[in-house]
Amino acid sequence: MKLIILDRDGVINEDSDAFIKSVEEWIPIPGSLEAMARLYKAGYTLAIATNQSGIARGYYTVATLEAMHAKLQHLLAAHGAEVAYIAYCPHLGEDHCECRKPKPGMMLSIAQHFDIDPTQTLVIGDSLRDWQAAAAVGAGYVQVRTGKGERTLADGKLPADIPVFDNLADYTDSLLGAYTA
Template identity: 60%
Template structure:
């Protein structure tokens, strides 16, 4: 049976986002229903991976150890609900670094696909920004917009063709689990 892989953006999809950046474990607060949604997906046989731009590292707002601690908290919360989080990849570069990983470039999605040996055309990528949707489009993944985080502002923009729109991560999980 092929791997069922769902890729998520982090800030604004799983946890509250901030224009001032999420700089500490204390500031990292999950959105209502997001932890439960990841756990439900995991228990239903989905592998949930995360691809997140984290330019706050390049900007000096926090270090990799702090980011790792945020992700350890995420993993622990999901584990408490009986699920698990798969591979987490992040881009530590600033917007002008010219890297291949910062969304809307698809480098992180390709890293996840290589790790799991899957075809990205079979995957959904869930985000709240146009850059997320463009990264999905670049690798023929299904772009999925949630209305949390910056999602409502993104909804007002021209979205990639075939973008699916859901209220939040819990609604995405309900759709995928009951397919």
């Protein structure tokens, strides 16, 4: 199995420091859905690991989050693709849970779900905590510039050897070649 674990906000959809609080605010980054479909059609299994502390903050409900994910799945289905598993952490940092990135809980949950060694997975993210969660389980990591990506790169805390791409579509072109499926 070829498993890619994607962060959500800033990698798949537009991010906001004010949180994505509704289905209407959940807007795909141009080219991200097409990139996911290309990966899916090339034999990759797609999963998502996303911190969603807006739930604990009372900004939106689990039902709203599930509606956002239903929108994602619906839009992907139109491209002939799907996300096989979505893990999310509804907690605040001060809750000291094991699932909130940078802790590895969601990565381990996804690996367990698919019965795969997490070192055989690739994580695509836009923040230091995405890389930290990937590194904690020995997964490969790719950084994108979208979302919080530029800010993360500017702070200089990521290792210098991390591959960096403009966005998910740019990474997909690099991996699969710049053809259209």
